[in-house]
Amino acid sequence: MNVQLHDCFGKKEAVLKSTLSLVGKQGFHGTPMSQIAKNAGVAAGTIYHYFPSKGALISELYIYVKDRMAKAIIDGDDPSKSYKERFFAVMVSQYRFYVENPDSMNFLEQYINSPYAQEYAHLESQLFVEKVITFFKYGIENAYFKNIDPRLLAPTIRGTLVAAASFQLSQHMLFSDEDINEVVSIIWDGIKRQ
Amino acid sequence: MNVQLHDCFGKKEAVLKSTLSLVGKQGFHGTPMSQIAKNAGVAAGTIYHYFPSKGALISELYIYVKDRMAKAIIDGDDPSKSYKERFFAVMVSQYRFYVENPDSMNFLEQYINSPYAQEYAHLESQLFVEKVITFFKYGIENAYFKNIDPRLLAPTIRGTLVAAASFQLSQHMLFSDEDINEVVSIIWDGIKRQ
DNA sequence: ATCATGTAATTGAACGTTCATTCGGTACAA
DNA sequence: TTGTACCGAATGAACGTTCAATTACATGAT
Numbered sequence: 278m279n280v281q282l283h284d285c286f287g288k289k290e291a292v293l294k295s296t297l298s299l300v301g302k303q304g305f306h307g308t309p310m311s312q313i314a315k316n317a318g319v320a321a322g323t324i325y326h327y328f329p330s331k332g333a334l335i336s337e338l339y340i341y342v343k344d345r346m347a348k349a350i351i352d353g354d355d356p357s358k359s360y361k362e363r364f365f366a367v368m369v370s371q372y373r374f375y376v377e378n379p380d381s382m383n384f385l386e387q388y389i390n391s392p393y394a395q396e397y398a399h400l401e402s403q404l405f406v407e408k409v410i411t412f413f414k415y416g417i418e419n420a421y422f423k424n425i426d427p428r429l430l431a432p433t434i435r436g437t438l439v440a441a442a443s444f445q446l447s448q449h450m451l452f453s454d455e456d457i458n459e460v461v462s463i464i465w466d467g468i469k470r471q
Numbered sequence: 472m473n474v475q476l477h478d479c480f481g482k483k484e485a486v487l488k489s490t491l492s493l494v495g496k497q498g499f500h501g502t503p504m505s506q507i508a509k510n511a512g513v514a515a516g517t518i519y520h521y522f523p524s525k526g527a528l529i530s531e532l533y534i535y536v537k538d539r540m541a542k543a544i545i546d547g548d549d550p551s552k553s554y555k556e557r558f559f560a561v562m563v564s565q566y567r568f569y570v571e572n573p574d575s576m577n578f579l580e581q582y583i584n585s586p587y588a589q590e591y592a593h594l595e596s597q598l599f600v601e602k603v604i605t606f607f608k609y610g611i612e613n614a615y616f617k618n619i620d621p622r623l624l625a626p627t628i629r630g631t632l633v634a635a636a637s638f639q640l641s642q643h644m645l646f647s648d649e650d651i652n653e654v655v656s657i658i659w660d661g662i663k664r665q
Numbered sequence: 666a667t668c669a670t671g672t673a674a675t676t677g678a679a680c681g682t683t684c685a686t687t688c689g690g691t692a693c694a695a
Numbered sequence: 696t697t698g699t700a701c702c703g704a705a706t707g708a709a710c711g712t713t714c715a716a717t718t719a720c721a722t723g724a725t
Contacts, residue, residue: 288674288675303586304584304585304586305500306499306500307586309709309710309711310710310711310712311709311710311711319675319676320675320676320677321676321677321678321711321712322675322676322677322678322712322713322714323674323675323676324712325711325712325713326673326674326675330711330712331711331712383584386584387584390498390577390580390581390584391498392497392498392501423653423656423657425653425657426638428638428642429634429635429638429654432630432633432634432637432638433630433631433634433635433657435630435634436626436627436629436630436631436633436634437627437630437631437661439626439630440623440626440627440629440630441623441627443626444620444622444623444626448622459617459619460623462617462661463617463619463627463661463662464661466660466661466665467631467656467657467658467660467661467662468657468661471660482700482701503683503684503685504684504685504686505683505684505685508703513701513702514701514702514703515685515686515702515703515704516686516687516688516701516702516703516704517700517701517702517703518686519685519686519687520699520700520701524685524686525684525685525686
């Protein structure tokens with residue numbers, strides 16, 4: 278009848294959450310496995326029961342985070358609306374996800390420019406690809422956007438959203454719905470077919 | 472009459488260049504000081520004659536790289552032209568700098584989301600602030616742009632340029648002048664006053 | 666119910682390696 | 696002689712990972 282039993286859905290998830298919060302603040306090389314373990318209320322060795330290595334832990338966390346982001350994005354989508362309205366709603370959802378989960382945003386940004394991303398390049402969130410990428414493909418195929426290589430679209434959009442979100446966070450500002458719409462307009466005006 | 476004397480303008484710059492090339496490819500935690508030294512043709516201890524620590528080396532490299540980028544950007548500027556033309560020329564120069572110096576681009580991107588950037592937050596390239604930032608301030612004050620917080624502008628622009636440049640590099644593609652103009656148009660159409 | 670048995674979960678000290686940094690020493694110039 | 700540039704082996708701390716030992720728990724026989 279240990280107290281531990283109450284506080285979470287398995288130690289594996291505790292390790293993932295601990296890693297996310299620490300790496301989001303301190304970076305990969307700033308967070309040793311020992312600290313991840315202590316922060317998760319777990320012994321160092323336990324981590325290796327669930328993950329074969331630090332790299333595998335990090336890359337599995339990437340999927341975990343991106344799945345959650347995909348869910349948050351899809352939540353804002355209403356397929357009965359116009360494509361432009363849907364695009365704005367989806368972008369606003371992604372923006373909100375970043376602002377409400379700064380650790381996730383920081384982690385994703387760091388992961389993208391890290392050796393891990395190349396070593397585990399084959400791993401990607403199924404949910405994100407199926408739902409989010411599909412949504413953008415539709416916009417490209419139906420000529421809502423400029424004739425840009427689709428692989429250029431995703432990082433371009435991400436760049437602007439991340440820039441805005443981390444600006445808001447660093448300045449401790451509150452953005453109104455109007456402000457957020459302004460940011461999404463930068464993206465939309467940039468890529469829409471004029 | 473050592474051969475070493477011939478091959479460079481001081482070992483300090485050799486160390487900086489060595490660090491840039493290695494960190495650009497392997498990341499911060501992937502490049503030990505010993506490797507930086509060997510790659511620069513220098514003993515490990517010598518690095519500490521010029522830089523008090525690894526962090527200081529990295530942050531000084533940041534200034535070094537950003538100075539070079541500022542110079543490359545300014546080179547493309549002709550103050551006699553219209554602001555829109557100047558904007559496009561400046562953006563194209565920055566894009567070219569990224570593509571021609573991928574190590575610099577990777578290094579800058581990694582630096583921005585790293586503990587070093589916060590630890591040495593007070594250090595910034597004078598040249599970049601004086602020339603490049605000033606140029607954008609002019610555009611804001613003279614209402615060429617949407618009414619965006621100027622601190623949002625820089626990361627937004629960088630996000631798109633980096634996305635495009637690293638896409639080109641990763642795909643081993645050749646972008647025509649027209650292609651590059653298309654990318655800059657995304658930025659311009661996004662932020663210009665409609 | 667009780668116990669025996671096997672398997673999975675968990676622990677944390679210990680290991681071997683790697684790394685940033687130090688330091689005693691050499692060479693040469695002023 | 697003094698100081699500057701440079702070397703590279705040595706140092707010690709930190710790190711990822713391993714492992715022998717312990718506990719928790721499910722299963723099945725009695």
